[in-house]
Amino acid sequence: MTEATPDDLRAKIDDLVTRLPSSLVYSLLSEIESMDDESADRVQLVRQYVIEYLNRQRTNRARRLFTSLFEAFLIDDDALYHAGVAVPGMLQRVDAGALWELLSRDAFPLLAVEAQEQLDEMARDEVIDRVLKSPTATALKERMRVAAVKHLDGLLASKKTADEALATMSRNRQRRTRLMSGFLEKPPPVEIGTLRLMHAVMAGANGSMAEVAGRLEGFSPAPAGEMERSRRADALVEATETLRERHGDDDALLLPLSVLTVKGNYGVIALYIRQSGVDPGRGDAVTAALTGHFIGVTRALTAALGATLRLNERVPGSAIRPSAKERLRLEALTGRLAALIDAVAAAGLMEDRRSEPAFRNAWTAAGKVIGSRVAAVALERSSQAAAARRHPVVDQDDVVWLDRLLCLWQRMSRDFGFETYDLVKWRETLLEELRANVERAMKFEEGETLDERMEHLLRINTLSGVFGQRISAWIPSFSHNMTRLLSHRLERGGDLDPEERAIIDELVATARTEVGKSRYWKSNELMDLIELSDRALAPR
Template sequence: MTDEIRPEELHQDELRHKIDALVARLPASLVYSLLSEIEGMDSEPTDRVQLVRQYVIEYLNRQRTNRARRLFTNLFEAFLIDDDVLYHGGVAVPGMLQRVDVGALWEALSRDAFPLLAVEAQEMLDEMARGEVIDRILRSPVATVMKERMRVAAVKHLDAVLANKKAMEELLAGMSRNRPRRTRLMSGFLEKTPTIDVNTLRLMHLVLTHAEGAGKPVADRLEEFPASCSGEAEANRLADRLLDATDQLRDRCGDDLANLLPLSVLTVKRNYPVAALYIRQSGVDPGRGDAMTAALTGHFIGVTRALTAALTVILKLNDRVPGSAIRPSAKEKARLEALVQRLDQLVHAATSAGLMEDRRSEPAFRNAWTQAAKIIGSRVAAVAMERSAQAAAARRQPVIDHADIVWLDRLLWRWQGMSRDFGFETYDLVKWRESLLEELRANVEKAMKFEETDPLDERMEHLLRIDGIAGVFGQRVSAWIPTFSHNMTRLLSHRLERGGELGAEEQAIIDDLVATARTEVGKSRYWKSNELMDLIELSERTRQVG
């Protein structure tokens, strides 16, 4: 027979659930502020407040159970990234330290270099986490000493590994086997991850070796650089600062650590304008294997391939049923838009860096773009054409994915704009646009054919849906509606007479057609169309009332 649960235990469980629910809804910064407020109370906190503090701490620590690993990876924190996009390139990116790869290094070192120390660190941190937030614990003197012991053991082990080719290959193979499993948690679009190369391992060794010494000035200087620039003037100013800082670090810390600063501005901060200007102003030779140009090229290849991989999965290009709706989620749309935005920045960066002017560096960019264009300009464009045609033909009510179709058309046309800016424009999407506009025009003509009994509001809604698609390409349906169309004057008169506020798109169409009617009426001094005159007068009265 089990013991009865005491009332105070029930009360504590209820309080714990309330705190969990509250903290789950708050941003992390507010949770820490709440904790600080509790701890900063003038008087001694009551037992209930102490319980609240304890439950907040438990909640924050609950998701962070690998505490020894977290302590170890803090040695790399200033240079770590979580960027699955770069894996798509299939090439090594100089200066890239992915958090999942450092996690793979931890698994190897905690097994082969300091297994007992890893267990000791985990047990110590678990005990300390009973009454304090893990983030604070990791900054404590006790944790700092433990971290230094792990760092020394790791450097000693890697010194031996890097001096032994067989041991090095075994370590790289083991870490590479870890990559697919870990990267699957980051992205559902990555088919195959590249192996970890020896330069990445050497970079890890470099950071570990100098983490508590010469590496700190590099991390400190990196904090001076933002992730974006407000304009060209700021980009130039920051590029000058980056050149000066790198030169100073080179004198103080040596070439390898100094080069980590611009590489981190590129890969950690992802400040492409500053990185591009640094490449141009530093006078590097792209043909001689410069790390910065290789890194920028790696970013470009990774983003273009990540974009096509995401489109292939999201639009189901490999197993799509013809005529089926496209239904990208908000998260998928956000990813694609972010990739396009990032690619746009890289296009300008490659041009600004002068890499498109050099016959040795330009082919890598051209090849990556061409491969992406084959998929986007044919397979993705075909889906957009099919769905746009169906959306335009939907006379009674919109297709279920109408908004998604407009979004996809806009994405494609933005790609075409980038192709033009980059000098890689092809005729495929130009012809695709012309064909699509012809399809839309044909559907406008069909939409304007209706009987006396047809609901006119429904006709206008159909026109507005077609106009929404045409508007992506700078076209308006009013250009396809003849001035002397009886149905046109009837439809517009109905919409103006019914009163109420018109939407901006509908008002623009009406204004266009009324302006065209004025022009037609003004052409003849003796004969005036009564229908057009009535429409013009109705439009003027409606505007006066409005």
């Protein structure tokens, strides 16, 4: 067997690591480094190729080293940009990159070049993640931190220079978010609080902020169970008070703000707000951040629906074709909004007439779009899906998904106390439309098979099932076509779909009730159907 050439080996390694999650690639690298039985040269070559693959996409190494100063507090959450207001405690990775571009140009340009060159050299034979934790990288990071703090001290001392820096960072934010999100038209400008927070994090990196980051690690994203949430809220109140005594209010508040923004732990934050005794009407940084999350997620959901359904350029009658990624994003936003509703209510922010309008206004604005334009699309597509006799429409599954999303929105609106007549009317109209299509589906046309009729009815049942309604409630027990259809499906034998089985069971039960109404006269058709059902569906 001939020895593989270096190019062949590189191709094999690239193909292998491309298929693996990044965590497994690192495990592979560890295994390679511990191999003793293979040729040392070959092992070294394989190791080098894996390292090159891992480092290939991460070329801005000096920037990565600098932004690691904020790592414990960084998020990638474009939904918060939709809030249009400052969200206390929000440190976006995009904004950390914008600060790097500003400082590497104005504060330490030579140091930035030096750091990049040294890191490039070290990354030739080591994974960049390990390089960034090396003593050399740590020393470079400390030099950048000191230079950055000194530069920002002077910059923040003057309103003019601060405004210029914010304008530069805002342009950078707009450019980068345009690449990140297809739903965000224009992010809000970077505000002075964000720049001051970045300055505070760097200034206290070896002191107060290190302690905040350490305590933050003790909070999970979403503890399960009310008792656990209560326990974590107590711990948060205690930890925040300890930090306040040691480092002051501003540094201490970063802990609950990060539990909210970094960990996304809305339940614990709601209890924290209750227990900390904040006046909901006057509020504080934590209540302002929770409000910002609610507004941002609500608006992001509306924007995502508009972009996914192409509301502004949609042609009436056209299919809806959300991608898997768009579906996941909308479902994630909806789930996040449900958690926020619970948190806002638990925090008592809906009980105060001074804090409640912000939530009502955000929900009302979203409801106008969802209850009218989105619901209209769902009604149109559901009607067409229900009317399709021979074959399902191309977006049958997507229509069912959209109906479920709207039902969830209606349920959340009801729980939140903001249910509108629009969606109530939409639900009633759609169910009436589905019922009418069931009646039409039960009228057999020439050239159609009974199996096609049942498949059509099952498709309608899938749509009505979103609302907890089975089509069996709309089919009269004295229907001759119903008897023919059920008899055909039962005589056919074989396993039945669970939903079809449930429909047949309900219709047969209705037939039994109808037969039981008369002691002296029995419908032969219904009796035959009942007997056939007993035989076909009897346990074997």
